[in-house]
Amino acid sequence: MQDEPIDPFNGDPTDPAAGLDDLADDEETEPLTEAERQDVLEDLSDLEIYQALLSPTGIRGLVIECEDCHEPHYFDWDLLRGNLRHLLSSGRPRVHEPAYDPDPDHYVTWEYARGYADGVHDTLTEGTDDE
Numbered sequence: 001m002q003d004e005p006i007d008p009f010n011g012d013p014t015d016p017a018a019g020l021d022d023l024a025d026d027e028e029t030e031p032l033t034e035a036e037r038q039d040v041l042e043d044l045s046d047l048e049i050y051q052a053l054l055s056p057t058g059i060r061g062l063v064i065e066c067e068d069c070h071e072p073h074y075f076d077w078d079l080l081r082g083n084l085r086h087l088l089s090s091g092r093p094r095v096h097e098p099a100y101d102p103d104p105d106h107y108v109t110w111e112y113a114r115g116y117a118d119g120v121h122d123t124l125t126e127g128t129d130d131e
Contacts, residue, residue, distance in 0.1 A: 031091045044084050050113040051077045063107040074102035
């Protein structure tokens with residue numbers, strides 16, 4: 001008697017799960033280079049600033065155009081922070097799924113967030129260069 005259910009695809013060359021056993025081998029990626037690590041740390045630092053500035057305006061996170069599926073992916077602040085920390089510790093990004101029914105009006109791009117932060121910085125430092 002067998003404890004586990006019989007695999008209906010056992011030995012089938014078109015088994016949709018055939019490649020799953022090889023994932024552990026594929027996941028042995030090289031660690032991040034020092035430059036890549038520095039980029040991720042800078043992204044984490046920027047993310048804190050963006051969240052502090054944009055959350056009070058109703059922005060819930062960032063939207064990123066996925067290079068793999070060419071779809072926008074919506075990340076709230078905590079999820080994006082967790083993904084960046086995972087990238088630092090493991091050297092590879094997490095598997096991701098598009099968010100369920102996000103409201104695009106509550107997300108901005110990295111570029112928008114960067115420009116917003118730069119604008120706030122410029123406004124706060126305006127006139128201090130002459131002193």
